[in-house]
Amino acid sequence: MNPTLADFGHDNGWIVALKVVGVFVFLVVMTLFTIWYERKVVARMQVRPGPNRHGPFGLLQSLADGLKLAFKEDIMPLKADRVVFFLAPVISTVCAFTAFAIIPFGPFVSIFGQKTPLQLTDIPVAVLLVLACSGLGIYGIVLSGWASGSTYPLLGGLRSSAQMISYEVAMGLSIVAVFMMAGTMSTSEIVNAQAKGGQGELFGFEFTYPGWYVLLLLPSFVIYAISAVGETNRAPFDLPEAESELVGGFHTEYSSLKFALFFLAEYINMVTVSALATTLFLGGWRAPWPITQLGPWVNQGWWPLLWFTIKLLILLFVFVWLRGTLPRLRYDQFMRFGWKVLIPASLIWILALAGFKTMNNENLPGWQRGLWIGGFAVILLAILLWPRKRPAPKLPLEEEVAQRPEGSFPLPPIDLQVPVSPRAKRITADREPVQ
Amino acid sequence: MIDVSWGEQVVFYILAPIAVIGALGMVMARNAVHSALWLVLTMLSLGVFYIVQAGPFIGMVQIIVYTGAIMMLFLFVLMLVGRDASDSVIETLRGQKVAAIALGVGLGVLLGTGLYRGTVDLTPVGLAEANKNGNVQGLASLIFTKYVWAFEVTSALLISAAVGAMILAHVERRKDERIGQAAMMKERFLPGNYPGPKPGPGVYATSNSVATPAKLPDGNPAQRSISPILPLRELEPAEKADKHTLTGGHQS
Missing domain, CATH: 1.20.120.1200 (NADH-ubiquinone/plastoquinone oxidoreductase chain 6, subunit NuoJ)
Incomplete structure (x- = not known):
């Protein structure tokens, strides 16, 4: 018996309080752990040991950093807007924490004799709550940039608002396909919908495919994953805090606990988008295939919390991997990618999926199906392969140089032979007897 | 109630x-x-x-x-x-604030009492039935069956508004007006243009002002080293005189 939407809203006050504290602790511990994890993984990728001084394997490093951050001087710039400057990190953090309320950690468990789902709450529009929270979380960044009263934060804030709004559109569209497949927006029921695989038939072979949406809706997952990186301001999409251009971006003027709040919010957002990806595409808290062979107990009680956390850590590893591998994008390339690639691709994919589902509902005969799918594919191919204007043929270098107007800046001849320096000759002469 | x-x-x-x-x-x-x-x-x-x-x-x-x-x-x-762009507190229309507050409060009271009197004995019906299959599902089935025409027309209106705004804001550039990086590079190396960075102003023992020109190898002032927006002025005798540090405290 798995939790559905009807099972929520019946908890005692103290169980709700316990769950709230549990989610809070989970997120804070995950943040501390993720910071360590990220530094360690990046270090391994760069062939160095990473933090290894405080605690076993350096695990207490982020705790020590957090304490140090709290004891630093809290600087308020002279030209800052005091109230908004204080409010901005608070908004960021509150929104980051709130979004996690609807993430399902597991099925029914027993907490002090009370049977309750391992999820703080669920509502009919649960996934939209995450989108709403990330939408409000942008205010934290934008306002911090504005309230700092200095140029780099303002530019960072403007960049981030444009970036996050653009990528939120792509993210919302990628989730739509999940809603269409699951027929619901409640997270617990989306997890339930991925529990059962389907029977498929390919070239006469019957097989059972898993119900995870990452397989059924692969394009959606890819778009979600890309836009999630953009949404959390992580490398290679960390333009709002591009060090090489904007010093520190929106949090340049922040220090001490206010900066710590931004840091916390960024890492919680990473955890949240990973948890949402787990829930929407990777089967939620359910164990993957080889483990399910051990028996039904793997998907009961507290065990699913473990599978959920493992899936989460794998996704977080990908975040770190990206950071260790890819250079930062240029701003215009980034926006072009979001608006001209991700969003149209999402729309076409949703259209195709809706058409496919309608065909299934209408029970069309095979040849009509083939006609529709073939027509759609032909139109798509025609759009993709439409001939473009050829660029002008590139002249060889000699001709380009010859075309330069009279009196241009002098260029050395292309076949210039640089004479060997007399000093170099002497060195070789000195060395000869050694042979 | x-x-x-x-x-x-x-x-x-x-x-x-x-x-x-x-x-x-x-x-x-x-x-x-x-x-x-x-x-x-x-x-x-x-x-x-x-x-x-x-x-x-x-x-x-x-x-x-x-x-x-x-x-x-x-x-x-x-x-x-x-x-720092704040509203000014000067009233351009005399007494408009008082009038606006009075009219606003009046409208609020009017609407409030009207709504209250209209709904005080009302029993709401139909909410449970509208949300029978779930709120989202109920909305979706209404939007995509009964009101699909209104929905599509509204979306067409919004899209044309967005496209219109983009057209109004968009500055069309002809092909020959567009300057690419390669063209800018070529222009930089054209005859008559000095391609390197401009020299900075001179820094001497007597002055490190941005208005002091750097000196060319032949001793002439390098005109490019001073920003053209700097105003030129003659030095006053007191400024022209050798500084205390140069003369070691002795008046020359």
């Missing part, structure tokens, strides 16, 4: 004053960005009201679309205006 659940009452009595305070703050705040933030507060409260009144989808959409996207664009524009 309509039966209102306990939780709904608590939410209402907490958020209703906040929504009103937000609305008042939006009108009264001097700074445009503060105004926008107060409005965000009001919109958030309204979103929660929708959710409490069994319309979770419309509530979330209110928060995502209005608060998350539209107000954000407002803020975007306001931020570009500059943070």
Whole structure:
């Protein structure tokens, strides 16, 4: 018996309080752990040991950093807007924490004799709550940039608002396909919908495919994953805090606990988008295939919390991997990618999926199906392969140089032979007897 | 009297004053960005009201679309205006504030009493039936069957508005007007143009002012080393005289 939407809203006050504290602790511990994890993984990728001084394997490093951050001087710039400057990190953090309320950690468990789902709450529009929270979380960044009263934060804030709004559109569209497949927006029921695989038939072979949406809706997952990186301001999409251009971006003027709040919010957002990806595409808290062979107990009680956390850590590893591998994008390339690639691709994919589902509902005969799918594919191919204007043929270098107007800046001849320096000759002469 | 659940009452009595305070703050705040933030507060409260009144989808959409996207664009524009751009307190129309407050309060009272008298004996019906298959599903089936025409027309209107705005704001450049990086590079190396960076101003024992020209190898001042926007002025005798540090305290 798995939790559905009807099972929520019946908890005692103290169980709700316990769950709230549990989610809070989970997120804070995950943040501390993720910071360590990220530094360690990046270090391994760069062939160095990473933090290894405080605690076993350096695990207490982020705790020590957090304490140090709290004891630093809290600087308020002279030209800052005091109230908004204080409010901005608070908004960021509150929104980051709130979004996690609807993430399902597991099925029914027993907490002090009370049977309750391992999820703080669920509502009919649960996934939209995450989108709403990330939408409000942008205010934290934008306002911090504005309230700092200095140029780099303002530019960072403007960049981030444009970036996050653009990528939120792509993210919302990628989730739509999940809603269409699951027929619901409640997270617990989306997890339930991925529990059962389907029977498929390919070239006469019957097989059972898993119900995870990452397989059924692969394009959606890819778009979600890309836009999630953009949404959390992580490398290679960390333009709002591009060090090489904007010093520190929106949090340049922040220090001490206010900066710590931004840091916390960024890492919680990473955890949240990973948890949402787990829930929407990777089967939620359910164990993957080889483990399910051990028996039904793997998907009961507290065990699913473990599978959920493992899936989460794998996704977080990908975040770190990206950071260790890819250079930062240029701003215009980034926006072009979001608006001209991700969003149209999402729309076409949703259209195709809706058409496919309608065909299934209408029970069309095979040849009509083939006609529709073939027509759609032909139109798509025609759009993709439409001939473009050829660029002008590139002249060889000699001709380009010859075309330069009279009196241009002098260029050395292309076949210039640089004479060997007399000093170099002497060195070789000195060395000869050694042979 | 309509039966209102306990939780709904608590939410209402907490958020209703906040929504009103937000609305008042939006009108009264001097700074445009503060105004926008107060409005965000009001919109958030309204979103929660929708959710409490069994319309979770419309509530979330209110928060995502209005608060998350539209107000954000407002803020975007306001931020570009500059943070010290506050409203002036000078009234251009004499007495308009008093008149506006009086008329506003009057309209509020009129609407409030009208609504109260109209709904005081009303029993709401049909909510359970409308939300029978779930709120989102009910909305979807209405939008995509009964009101599909209105929905499509509205979306066409919005898209044409967006496209129109883009066309109005877009500056079309002819092909030969567009300057690429390669063209700029070529222009830089054209005859008559010095391709290197300009020399900085001179730094000497007597002066490190940006108005002091650097010297060329032949001793002439390098004109390129001074910014053309700097005003030229003659030095006063006191400024021209050798400084204390140069003469070692002796008047020359």
